[in-house]
Amino acid sequence: MKKEKENLDNLLKKFENQWDVHEINPDHQIVFFNKLNKKNTKKNNYTTWAIAASIAILLGISVFYNNSKKPKEFKFASKETKRTDSIFSILIDNELIKLKDKTSPENEQIINDALKQMKIFDADYEKILKEVQKNGENKQIIYAMISNLQTRISFLQTVLQHIEENENLKKTTYEKIL
Known part of the structure; x- marks a missing residue:
């Protein structure tokens, strides 16, 4: 204990002139x-x-x-038609997000072609909506609307499956080379 006190005293003496002792204003x-x-x-x-x-x-x-x-104008449609459209639209949007997530240099052409085809489906759907607005709802028009929506979802799923098959083929080919 005495040695520690001596060490501390020595340390304080060593830095004695370096302390800030100025008075604060x-x-x-x-x-x-x-x-x-x-x-x-x-x-x-x-x-x-x-x-x-x-x-x-x-x-x-x-x-x-x-x-x-x-936004789509559905003031003229029944609740069931609006609900059907919203459910299918959500599914289509989810598939489009999946498709855009697969974007790569190898898949760019496939995805661009798929998006062009989706624009065609969208244009057809707009014609169907105009027909519903003009003539009202009937079984044929509602069937055409649902068919268009199902076709779009099926198309997107097929494109995604094709992209995944291409990716798997490249992986297996790469593995065989190694």
Whole structure:
């Protein structure tokens, strides 16, 4: 214990002239708080501007998105038709997401062709919707609508299956080479 105290005393003597022993200005606290308050007002200003800019960007995006995608008008259709359309639309959207996730240089042509075909199916579907709006719902038109929706889902699933088969073929070919 005595040795530790000696070591501590030696250490303190070694750094004796290096201690900061200056007296603090009595107004130091006031100056400090003034600087602190100045910084906070600037920070609050930047925060306010950042929030305002974020809101403006979100509003701009929402306006652009709402104008670029016209919603389907189904005011004339029955609840069952609306429900059927929404269920199939969700399934089709999910398949399109899966298809876009498979994008690669090898699959680019297949996916582009599939998307072109989907535009054709969409155009046919729009014709069917106009027919429903014009003539009302009947069994033939509803059957055509459901058939179009089923065809689109089936088509997307076939394309996805084809892409997966190509990927598996490349993997097995690569494994055989090694």
